[in-house]
Amino acid sequence: MEIMILKNGLIWTENRWVKSDLKIDEGKIAVISSSITPEEREEVMDANGNLVIPGLIDLHVHLREPGFTEKETIKTGTEAAVRGGFTTIACMPNTKPVIDNVETLHYLQERIREESRCHVLPYAALTTRLAGKELTNFEELTKLGAFAFTDDGVGLQTASTMYEAMKKAKLVGKAVVAHCEDMSLVKGGAMHEGEKSRELGIPGILSISESVQIARDVLLAEATGVHYHVCHVSTKESVRIIRDAKKAGIHVTAEVSPHHLLLTEDDIKKNDANWKMNPPLRSKEDRAALREGLLDGTIDFIATDHAPHTPEEKQEGFERSPFGIVGLETAFSILYTKLVTDEGFCTLEELLHWLTVAPSNAFSLGKGVIKEGEIADITIIDLQKEENIDASTFASKGRNTPFHGWNVKGLPIVTIVNGEVKWNKGGVAVC
Numbered sequence: 195m196e197i198m199i200l201k202n203g204l205i206w207t208e209n210r211w212v213k214s215d216l217k218i219d220e221g222k223i224a225v226i227s228s229s230i231t232p233e234e235r236e237e238v239m240d241a242n243g244n245l246v247i248p249g250l251i252d253l254h255v256h257l258r259e260p261g262f263t264e265k266e267t268i269k270t271g272t273e274a275a276v277r278g279g280f281t282t283i284a285c286m287p288n289t290k291p292v293i294d295n296v297e298t299l300h301y302l303q304e305r306i307r308e309e310s311r312c313h314v315l316p317y318a319a320l321t322t323r324l325a326g327k328e329l330t331n332f333e334e335l336t337k338l339g340a341f342a343f344t345d346d347g348v349g350l351q352t353a354s355t356m357y358e359a360m361k362k363a364k365l366v367g368k369a370v371v372a373h374c375e376d377m378s379l380v381k382g383g384a385m386h387e388g389e390k391s392r393e394l395g396i397p398g399i400l401s402i403s404e405s406v407q408i409a410r411d412v413l414l415a416e417a418t419g420v421h422y423h424v425c426h427v428s429t430k431e432s433v434r435i436i437r438d439a440k441k442a443g444i445h446v447t448a449e450v451s452p453h454h455l456l457l458t459e460d461d462i463k464k465n466d467a468n469w470k471m472n473p474p475l476r477s478k479e480d481r482a483a484l485r486e487g488l489l490d491g492t493i494d495f496i497a498t499d500h501a502p503h504t505p506e507e508k509q510e511g512f513e514r515s516p517f518g519i520v521g522l523e524t525a526f527s528i529l530y531t532k533l534v535t536d537e538g539f540c541t542l543e544e545l546l547h548w549l550t551v552a553p554s555n556a557f558s559l560g561k562g563v564i565k566e567g568e569i570a571d572i573t574i575i576d577l578q579k580e581e582n583i584d585a586s587t588f589a590s591k592g593r594n595t596p597f598h599g600w601n602v603k604g605l606p607i608v609t610i611v612n613g614e615v616k617w618n619k620g621g622v623a624v625c
Contacts, residue, residue: 196236196237197217197218197219197224197233197236197237198217198218198236198237198238198239198613198615199215199216199217199218199230199232199236199237199238199239200215200216200217200218200239200241200246200572201215201230201238201239201240201241202215202240202241202242202243203215203216203241203243203244203245203246203574204241204243204244204245204246205226205246205247205564206245206247206543206546206564207226207564211245212228213228213243214226214227214228214246215227215228215229215230216230216246216564216570216572217230218570218572218610218613219613220613221569221570221612221613221614222567222568222569222570222613223564223565223566223567223568223569223570223572224566225566226564226565226566239608239615241574241608244574244575244576244577244607245574245575245576245577246564246572246573246574247546247550247564247572247573247574247575248281248546248550248551248561248562248563248564248571248572248573249279249280249281249282249312249550249561249571249572249573249609249610249611250278250279250280250281250282250525250526250549250550250573250606251280251281251282251283251495251549251550251553251554251559251561251562252275252280252282252283252284252497252498252500252522252525252549252553253283253284253315253449253495253497253553253556253557254284254286254346254425254426254449254451254497254498254499254500255271255275255283255284255285255286255498255499255500255522256271256285256286256288256499256500256501256502256518257271257272257285257286257289257314258271258289258502259271259289259302259305260289260290260291260298260301260302260305261289261290261291262289262290264504264591265502265503265504265591265592266502266590266591266592267309267591268285268305268306268309268310268314269309269310269311270589270590270591271283271285271500271502271522271590272309272310272311272312272314273311273589273590274500274520274522274523274588274589274590275311275312275522276311276312276609276611276616276617277522277523277589277606277609277617277619278522278523278524278525278526278606279526279573279575279606279609280312280522280525280573280609281312281313281571281572281573281609281610281611282312282313282314282315282559282561282571283312283313283314283315283522284314284315284316284317284341284342285302285314285315285316285317286317286344286346286347287316287317287318287319287324287344287346288319288324288345288346288347288348289302292319292322292323292324293316293317293318293319293340294318294319294321294322294323294324294330295322295330295331295335296331296334296335296338299316299318299335299338299339299340300338302316303316303338303339311611311616311617312609312611312616313571313611313612315341316339316340316341317340317341317342317343317344317346317371318330318335318340318341318342318343318344319343319344319345320343320344320345320350320359320370321345321350321355321359324345324347324348326345326348326350326351326352326355327352327355329355329358329359329362330343332362332363332365332366332368333365333366336366336367336368340368341368341557342363342368342369342370342371342423342557343359343363343368343369343370343371344370344371344372344373344425345372345373346371346373346425347373348373348375348377349372349373349374349375349376349377349407350372350407351376351377351378353410353414356370356372356410356411356414357414357417357418360414360415360417360418360420360422361418361420363420363421364418364419364420368421369420369421369422369423369447369557370415370420370421370422370423371423371425372407372408372411372422372423372424372425373425373426374404374405374407374408374411374424374425374432375403375404375407375472375473376402376403376404376406376407377403379400379402379403379406380399380400380403381397382397383397383398383399383400383403383474384396384397384398384399384470384474384512384513385397385398385399385459385462385469385470385474385475385512386398386399386401386459386473386474386475386476386477387399387400387401388459388476388477389459390459390460390462391459394462394464394465394512396465396512396513397513399473399474401428401429401430401431401476401480402429402431404427404428404429404431404432404473405429405431405432405435408424408432408435408436409435411424412435412436412439412444412446415439415444415445415446416439416442416444419445420445421445421446421447422444422445422446422447423446423447423448423449423556423557424436424446424447424448424449425449425497425499426449426450426451426454426473426497426499427448427449427450427454427484427487427493428450428454428473428474428476428480428484429473429476429480429483430479430480430482430483430484433483433484433486433487433492433493434483436448436487436492436493437487437490437492440491440492447494447495447556448487448492448493448494449493449494449495449496449497449553450484450487450488450493450496450497451471451496451497451498451499451521452496452498452521452524452525452528452529453471453475453519453521453596454473454475454476454480454481454484455481455484455485455488455496455529455533456528456529456532456533457469457475457481457596458475458476458477458478458480458481459474459475459476459477460478461475461596462475465511465512466511466512467508467509467510467511467512467514467515467594468508468519468594468595468596468598469512469519469596470508470512470515470516470517470518470519471499471501471517471518471519472517472518485539488540488548489540489544494548494552494553494555494556495548495549495552495553495556496525496529496548496549497553498521498522498525499518499519499521500520500521500522500590500592501517501518501519501520501521501592501594502518502520502590502591502592502594503515503516503518503592503594504591504592505593505594508593508594518594519592519594519595519596520585520588520590520592520593520594520595521595522590523588523589523590524583524595524597524600524602525549526545526549526575526604526605526606527581527583527602527603527604527605527606528583528597528600528602529545529549530542530545530577530602530603530604531600531601531602531603531604533545534604535603535604542577550562550563551563569612569613570610570612570613571610571611571612572608572609572610573606573608573609573610574606574607574608574609575604575605575606575607576604576605576607577603577604578603579603579604579605579607580601580602580603580605581601581602581603581605582599582600582601582602583595583597583598583599583600583601583602584598584599585598605619606619607619607620
């Protein structure tokens, strides 16, 4: 592996941005200094005063492989990740077959080794075939490298099964990661139940279908002592429950997706399934609660819930199309543009924290910092660079996004994984 000198970057250190050079050697950050003179045959990249940050981390991604490669593959999904500035992602197990046994997990890991462009942490399922009945073999899956356990895509409907799953996860030192949805309250809904669902004549999904499972689960987490993590929080009631659980000392963490921070049901103008995701876009009051929860630490970090589908599937309207939108290639730019630049809701440093340090800390990954001796997972961001989001240019096979056509700035222009350049948008000189 060649030595690389990254010059003239702005690095966040000791609560300030400092113009510095980096030397990368054997995949690690060897030196950080105000000036490094390259030696002969050392590769040099000029960051031109742009931000040099820890690689972004996304702990909620659907790569669709095995089984749904028409939607996404490990190769296309991780290419989308590095183009979005992500160096570490975690992939969900709701594939075909489900990642619910050691043979399938081993196959997935082999595919990751062969095809991935970034670090990929594989989840394993809580229950066989995500059916919510028979628990998987937590011990064997953990030994083989399962990152955590989840039945993402469906809520675990039975309290006794969740309780037993939490006990097993606690024994192997892994988190239970929950998609919270009480199906007895969903009843075929396709979007948030509110004024917009009534206006469009589309069956609605009650907010409490999410929050009642969280309320149940935090008490089970308290009883078992497990690390319980809530996926894609979307309602004000959910935020309140998680806040109270944390105050009670329960080991609960939570994530929120970019679309729930930026959009509401009012943004849906017609029956277009590129706006259909699960959980659905909620009310303005819900969005305000999510933002407040992120600021006060109730919600720990941001995760995209990148969920690609084919264009044909997404042309079927709200009631017939699958849930989900893509997010890896747009996450940083839309969040920076709207939350930092346009609205002043948060600082750049806060946004970077929620996309790097916070997810790493929540799951003890040991990532999310630029420091001598650490793995060289680095993203360069050009805060001035602007573009219109064009879904047709995505590396992901998925084109299903409500952000097509948005004008954004703050673009990832270089992504380095283990000291190797995996994405260079152009214009960054390599000598």
